[in-house]
Amino acid sequence: MDDKMPDMSKYLSIIQNKLIPFLQTKNGKIIAYVIAAVLALLLIMHGVGSSGGHNTIDGVATEQLKDIQNGDIDKAYALTSSAFQQKNSLDVFSGYVQGNQILKQNPSVNFTENKVDNGVGDLKATLTGSDNSTAEVEWQLVQENNQWKIQVFQVNNPQVSAGAATVVAGASDSSGAVIHDLLIGDQADLDGYVDSAKSTLPSSAQKIYVTAEVVIPSNSTGSKMQAVLHMPSGSSSPQTSDITGTGNILKPFAFNRNGSSWPTGDYSITVTLSTGATLTQKFKVE
Numbered sequence: 001m002d003d004k005m006p007d008m009s010k011y012l013s014i015i016q017n018k019l020i021p022f023l024q025t026k027n028g029k030i031i032a033y034v035i036a037a038v039l040a041l042l043l044i045m046h047g048v049g050s051s052g053g054h055n056t057i058d059g060v061a062t063e064q065l066k067d068i069q070n071g072d073i074d075k076a077y078a079l080t081s082s083a084f085q086q087k088n089s090l091d092v093f094s095g096y097v098q099g100n101q102i103l104k105q106n107p108s109v110n111f112t113e114n115k116v117d118n119g120v121g122d123l124k125a126t127l128t129g130s131d132n133s134t135a136e137v138e139w140q141l142v143q144e145n146n147q148w149k150i151q152v153f154q155v156n157n158p159q160v161s162a163g164a165a166t167v168v169a170g171a172s173d174s175s176g177a178v179i180h181d182l183l184i185g186d187q188a189d190l191d192g193y194v195d196s197a198k199s200t201l202p203s204s205a206q207k208i209y210v211t212a213e214v215v216i217p218s219n220s221t222g223s224k225m226q227a228v229l230h231m232p233s234g235s236s237s238p239q240t241s242d243i244t245g246t247g248n249i250l251k252p253f254a255f256n257r258n259g260s261s262w263p264t265g266d267y268s269i270t271v272t273l274s275t276g277a278t279l280t281q282k283f284k285v286e
Contacts, residue, residue, distance in 0.1 A: 057121035057141045058111055060148045065127075068103050081142055081149035087248050092211070095183035095197025100155045103137075105129040119143055154180070173276035176217035182271055182281035183211040192252035200284045203261040210281075212251045212271045220246050224274040227253040232265035243273075 060079055067076035073094050077085070080093070088096075097103050113124035121141035128134050140152035183197040186205035194211040201208060210227060223243045229236040239253050253271075262285045272278040 055148070057116065057123050057139070057148050058114055060141060060150060061111075061123050061125070061137075061139045062109065064150065064153075065103065065107075065109065068097055069105070073097060079150055080153065081144055081151040083142075084149075084151045084153070089193070091189075091195050091197075092183065092193070092213070092250070095185075095194060095211075096181055096213070098197050098199070100135070102127055102129045102133055102135045103155065105131070121148060173273065175220065175223075175275040177220065177223065177273050177275050177277050178215040179271055179273060179277045179279040180213040180215055182269060182279060183213070184269060184281060184283050185209050188252065188254065192254060193250060194252070198283070200286055201262070201267075203264050203285050205262060205285075206257065208255045208257075208262070208267075208269075210253045210255075210269050210271070212253070212279075214243070214249050214251065214273070216243060216246045216249055218246045220275075225251050226272045226274075228270050228272075229255045230268045230270065232263050232267075 064076045064079045067073070067079070074090070076097070077090050077093050080088075107127040107129045109125050109127055111123060111125045113122060115122050119142065121139075123139040123141070125137050126134060127137055136156040138152065138154050138156055139150055141148045142151050143149070183194040184201070185194040185196050185198050186201045186208065187195040188207075188209040188211075189195055192209065192211075194209050208229060212225060212227070214225070216223070220243075225241050225243055226238045227241075228238050236255055239255075241251050241253070243249060243251070253269075264285050266282065267285055268280050268282045270278060270280040
C-alpha cells in the first residue's frame with residue numbers, strides 16, 4: 001500500500017485558475033446562489049425531521065397520541081405548554097387520559113382541520129378506535145422556544161360502539177358551562193385534588209375524593225356546584241361549592257366512609273352545576 005500523501009497542487013491550481021474566476025462571473029454567481037439555496041433547504045428539512053415533528057402542529061399531536069398509546073404519559077405531558085401545565089397537573093392530565101379510553105388504543109387518525117393563524121395552531125381530528133368507537137379530538141398549539149406546544153387538548157363528543165368501554169363525556173348547558181371530567185381516587189394532595197384517577201378503589205380507603213374539571217364562560221355571574229356519592233347502600237348528602245371564577249376551574253370534593261370500610265360494589269358520583277350541566281362518573285369499590 002502506498003502511504004504517500006496525494007499531490008493536491010494540481011487541484012489547488014484548478015480552483016485558483018478556473019473555479020474562482022468562474023464563480024466571479026454572472027453565471028457563476030447564479031449557480032453559487034442556487035447551490036446555497038438547495039443546501040439551506042436540505043438543512044431545514046433535516047431539522048424538521050430530526051425534531052420529531054415538533055415544527056409541525058400535526059406532528060406534535062401525532063407524537064402525543066403515540067406517547068399516550070405507549071403509556072409514556074410523562075412524554076405526552078411534556079409536549080404541553082407552560083400555561084397548560086400551570087392549570088393542569090400531570091396527575092390531572094393522566095386522569096383525563098385514563099378517562100378517555102380511545103386515546104389509549106391504537107386509533108386511526110384523520111385530521112379534519114389544520115391551520116395556523118397569528119402564531120396559534122388549531123387542529124381537529126377524528127379518531128377511530130380498534131373497537132370502532134370514534135371521537136373528535138381538538139388541539140390548540142403555541143410556539144415556545146421555537147417549538148410547537150399544546151395549550152388546549154380535549155376529546156369532544158365520543159361515540160362508543162356496542163360493547164366498547166365507557167368513555168367519559170363532558171356535559172354542557174345553555175349558559176355555555178361545561179363539566180369536562182370527573183377524576184376519582186382514594187388519595188389527594190394537600191389541597192384535596194385527586195393524585196391519581198382510578199376506576200376501582202379499595203374498600204379500605206379512608207375517603208373517596210373527586211376533582212371536577214369545569215369550564216365556566218366569561219359572562220358568568222357566579223354559580224354553584226353540587227356533588228353526590230351514590231353507593232350500594234344509598235346516596236350521600238349533597239356537597240355544595242360556590243364557583244366565583246371563569247375559565248378552566250378545578251373543584252375538589254371528599255366523602256368520608258361510615259364504618260370500618262366501604263361496602264363493595266358499583267358506585268358513581270354525580271356533579272351538577274346550578275346552571276344545569278350534570279355529569280355522572282361510575283367506578284367500583286372492591
